Amino acid sequence: MADGPSNTVFDIFLSMESGPTGPSAATSQAWLESRSRALGPLIHGRFTAPDDRWTRSLKDAKGDSVCSVLCAVEEDISQGVSSSASGFLSWSALSCHQRATVLLKWASALGQYGPCVAEVSDLSPASCPPASLVRLAQYYSSWAQLRDTLLPHWSPLGVVEVVVSDDCPLYFLMLKVLPALAMGNSVLVVPGLSTAPSALLLAQLFTEAGLPAGALNVLTGNVVSLGAAVACNPTVRSDGAELCRAAAGVSVSMSCSTRAVCPFIVFESADVDSAVDGAIEAAFEKRKEVQWVLYVQESVMDSVVARLRLRMAGLQCEALRDEAEHSLVEAAVLGAQQQGATLIQAGGPPATGLQYPPTVLCGVAPSSPCVSCPTPGPLLPLLAFRSHAEGVTLGNHSPHGHAASIWTEDLTLALEAAKSGHKDSGSCTDGGQEGLYQFLQPSSSPSPPRSSPASLDYNQFGSQFVGGKSCKSQSGGSVVVQAPDGASVLAYCPDGGRKDVRNAVEAASKVQPGWMKKAPSARAQSLYSLAKGLEAKRQEMAASISAQTGLSLDEADQEVELSVGRLTDWAARCTQVQGGAPAVPQAGSALSLPEALGVVGVILPDNKPLLSLVTLLGAAVAMGNAVVMVLQASDLPAGLVNIISGARDQLTVALANHNVIKAGCQYLQHTAPFKTLWLHGQGSGDQGSFWAPASPALLEETWQQATQWKSIWIPTA
Incomplete structure (x- = not known):
């Protein structure tokens, strides 16, 4: 002990060094090898991998190929929809208790295969720890148990399609799949390329947990074309901006996640140390589900900047997805500097060419592209504001906001600021009882006929x-x-x-x-x-x-x-x-x-x-x-x-x-x-x-x- 470093608790608090790296990817590699590194659609509880399918290659941050993902064709779509229709009959016929039991068994399987799930999830640009999925499954298993008691006048929609973009977090995908299943629907998932391995693994665990065949199917391929093709099937209810346009005329609800630009507002009445720690954790240490913009009141700006420099000194470089993303990040930083921004960067050198140090862009203008439409990567724009009203106005600058983080010790100010924010973050509600209604329909009133999109x-x-x-x-x-x-x-x-x-x-x-x-x-x-x-x-x-x-x-x-x-x-x-x-x-x-x-x-x-x-x-x-x-x-x-x-x-x-x-x-x-x-x-007939x-x-x-x-x-x- 005498020969070791003499860091005090205060030194450690100032540096906020990251913990040790996670385990090796041995278990995930073994799972990929068991599938011959060719992941195809999962239909009716079974993987399919026809030889004549076109494939897309999934690469890691170093540019190495991880696996290939097969692209579904019309035949696969037809089989998936048919399987989902039969799976809905089996799944909805179970009692609420039986459906809740399956969700709890799936949560147990997540705990058993946690390392493999975590490693496969890391292939996604915004991975999700298994513990978060376990809590989500336990929460919605309770709703599955109580559906008929607390929602007695509602029934499931039927077959629900869930489409997510290539950069959508796995947690957001399961935030759709789990409540849809809990309410008795069957689900047809169309994941993005990077999310496909995780979606297929979780669907396989559902099959092992006793989910009826066809209640959860996964179709892999091009998200927009495949999602629109499935959505236009009259059997399917959809839940995607390009998908909405491609399937216009069909009821589609959408949640905005990765396109969202969210404000992180620090008022002068905030605990500055806690606020800076929270900003670094949200922008750099966590897998980013949204893009954050840091707004700081002028009276505490110097204090925030000084603490940012101390906290960021020990941060490690982050891996980017490919050379194109690396070029976008460098262009965004160069453009901000040309507009007068100064940089606060982590001190560690990049290990590879596809890594970039966490960077705070200080002094950028609200109209700067790195604020209005920030690029993916470890960048955090920092803007100053004077009054409380100006801070809220700047926080509402982005058209698509998924969330906001408000830091103040003044509870009245916090509640007033929270109530003032409202943006176009999607057309549906996720989470809680309110989020269940998108997967339900009134039992006693007739369902409106499904219309076919007009040729326009x-x-x-x-x-x-x-x-x-x-x-x-x-x-x-x-x-x-x-x-x-x-x-x-x-x-x-x-x-x-x-x-x-x-x-x-x-x-x-x-x-x-x-x-x-x-x-x-x-x-x-x-x-x-x-x-x-x-x-x-x-x-x-x-x-x-x-x-x-x-x-x-x-x-x-x-x-x-x-x-x-x-x-x-x-x-x-x-x-x-x-x-x-x-x-x-x-x-x-x-x-x-x-x-x-x-x-x-x-x-x-x-x-x-x-x-x-x-x-x-x-x-x-x-x-x-x-x-x-x-x-x-x-x-x-x-x-x-x-x-x-x-x-x-x-x-x-x-x-x-x-x-x-x-x-x-x-x-x-x-x-x-x-x-x-x-x-x-919509459609013909007496309504x-x-x-x-x-x-x-x-x-x-x-x-x-x-x-x-x-x-x-x-x-x-």
């Missing part, structure tokens, strides 16, 4: 074609609303256009923040008043519905009665659904808060005109949203609720292209895949039966579509 030229879509050329639409004309028999004219309605949409969205944007801040009881009272007013005009409204739709007076009166009840339901929900405090795996507390989306665009169907209107309108307004609706006619004033009449396709294009609209068609899905989108009532049943599941589904959830974790020592 998206380059020409969005403008009128008049006089042999494209031109903008013009407002000022009228459209005729005829009776169902076509023999008489019911009304002349304004023919709305793009300018009308802009005016409506502008009006809604002005009133929505104030409406959202109103007390839930005040919003409830407004809806109760609307229901009372509708009841007072019951006979007049029933006669109007009868004339417009051809229904009998009794049927029209029933629709008015259902509409009054639906508005009352939404009014009651205003004060009853307010989030909660979920359990967290580490020390601290968490808040799960429902928030309004903002300005919501709604395209109404032709049938059930009143009931569909109050169903969608009531849910959106009750949650604090403002609404722009497209339908045949209305004289409601602009403001909180804006209703535009005219040609539906023309107005839908205007809504889809407006950057303020948060939720609303195949065209919207193609042009803005990150927007929240609920496709209902009136969808709106009529007042089941708890129908109301919950509609409410969820008008809500976004935010989780705020407050860690403690």
